[in-house]
Amino acid sequence: MTQIAEAEPVQFKGSGNRLDFGLPSDLGGKDLGVFLPMANGGWILSTNAPLLDGSYEYNHKVAILAEEIGLDFIMSMAKWRGYGGVTQQWHSALDSQILMAALAAVTKRVKVLTTVHTLLQNPAVTAKMIATLDQISNGRAGLNIVTGAYKGEFEQMHAWRDTVGHDERYDLAEEWITIIKRLWTEESVTFNGKYFQMDDCQSAPKPRRQPFLVCAGTSERGIRFTAETADAMFAGGKDDHELAHISNSVKAMARGAGRSIKTYTMMNLVIGDTDAAAEAEADHFRAGFDFEACKGMMRAYGLLDAEIGKENSFVQNARSSFMSARIIGSAETVATRLIEMIEYCDLDGVMLIFPDYLKSMPVFAREIMPRIRARFPEKAELTYAV
Numbered sequence: 001m002t003q004i005a006e007a008e009p010v011q012f013k014g015s016g017n018r019l020d021f022g023l024p025s026d027l028g029g030k031d032l033g034v035f036l037p038m039a040n041g042g043w044i045l046s047t048n049a050p051l052l053d054g055s056y057e058y059n060h061k062v063a064i065l066a067e068e069i070g071l072d073f074i075m076s077m078a079k080w081r082g083y084g085g086v087t088q089q090w091h092s093a094l095d096s097q098i099l100m101a102a103l104a105a106v107t108k109r110v111k112v113l114t115t116v117h118t119l120l121q122n123p124a125v126t127a128k129m130i131a132t133l134d135q136i137s138n139g140r141a142g143l144n145i146v147t148g149a150y151k152g153e154f155e156q157m158h159a160w161r162d163t164v165g166h167d168e169r170y171d172l173a174e175e176w177i178t179i180i181k182r183l184w185t186e187e188s189v190t191f192n193g194k195y196f197q198m199d200d201c202q203s204a205p206k207p208r209r210q211p212f213l214v215c216a217g218t219s220e221r222g223i224r225f226t227a228e229t230a231d232a233m234f235a236g237g238k239d240d241h242e243l244a245h246i247s248n249s250v251k252a253m254a255r256g257a258g259r260s261i262k263t264y265t266m267m268n269l270v271i272g273d274t275d276a277a278a279e280a281e282a283d284h285f286r287a288g289f290d291f292e293a294c295k296g297m298m299r300a301y302g303l304l305d306a307e308i309g310k311e312n313s314f315v316q317n318a319r320s321s322f323m324s325a326r327i328i329g330s331a332e333t334v335a336t337r338l339i340e341m342i343e344y345c346d347l348d349g350v351m352l353i354f355p356d357y358l359k360s361m362p363v364f365a366r367e368i369m370p371r372i373r374a375r376f377p378e379k380a381e382l383t384y385a386v
Helices: 056-069 096-105 123-137 151-155 166-185 220-229 240-256 275-287 291-301 313-318 331-345 357-367 369-375
Strands: 031-035 073-075 111-117 141-146 189-192 197-201 212-215 232-235 262-272 326-330 349-353
Touching: 031 056, 031 262, 056 073, 056 096, 056 357, 073 141, 096 111, 096 123, 111 123, 111 212, 123 141, 123 166, 123 197, 141 166, 151 291, 166 189, 166 197, 166 220, 212 220, 220 232, 220 240, 232 240, 240 262, 240 331, 262 275, 262 331, 262 357, 275 326, 326 331, 331 357, 331 369, 357 369
Parallel strands: 031 073, 031 349, 073 111, 111 141, 141 212, 212 232, 232 262, 262 326, 262 349
Antiparallel strands: 189 197
């Protein structure tokens, strides 16, 4: 009988401090990606916003275009309930994991990042799904970890845990991602935690390279979890000063844990032929503000998030019809502003949103991205100090 030798744990390229993910920021450049419009309405709460239906057909076109123009990653959120209003904002949303697997099969270069909520999906199931995405994408898989946000989404399926508070959800997430990482590298995992138990749990195939882990925790506990666990953080702030503080804080925490972390922010770009034209377009969006959809968002998150003691950034931005931070202006103005923000906040990249992706992405590629690439070139060798 042929004997099968016990497999050695998988060793990913790199060290405990730094892994090579095939991104410009690995060598000092800046990572530029796109947040896919996989839910209807995109990121503007307005009856005057361009029609984005959230369909696979549209997202397929955006993903192919992202690849063609030289962006570095594409990412989708996970959503199960919209905000209502005249626009029925985010009522129709594709499944994040299936969408990214489909897009991985039709792209060859961009990183494909999918989103999973730790309260909804067992870590062993997630480990296999991301390993499958890794194989489909030939090593381009990434995982966006979400510990909990819109309570109503979970309550409708009886999946919200009132007994697990805000900080405890990060304790749960630590167990969750620990199990996943072990299943990606070990032949058998036995784990006896507070939230999860595994008994000789096995998962194959293994990822061929460490999937890229991202998180957007903004509370003190969330920042610590991200610094100690993820490869990148999506940070947001009411201005550059607050964004820089968060970016610097998470990087300092990561250094304290003997590792490094990338920081990104999300930005909606309204690009016009002139600054005045761009402002006029933004004013047109504001004039069609869907207040009922905004109220739906407020019901979801609350005017003040009792768990973190401040207004949720989505709600804060949505008062102006935009659901995220934005830069409004000519291509020259947008490029200058992006470069200033990246430098001041010590960011490693930006995830981009557009009112009309297929219209604005080519403009970004022609008139803005070359300036960013030139200002932040990749280096042949880069040493990370910890």
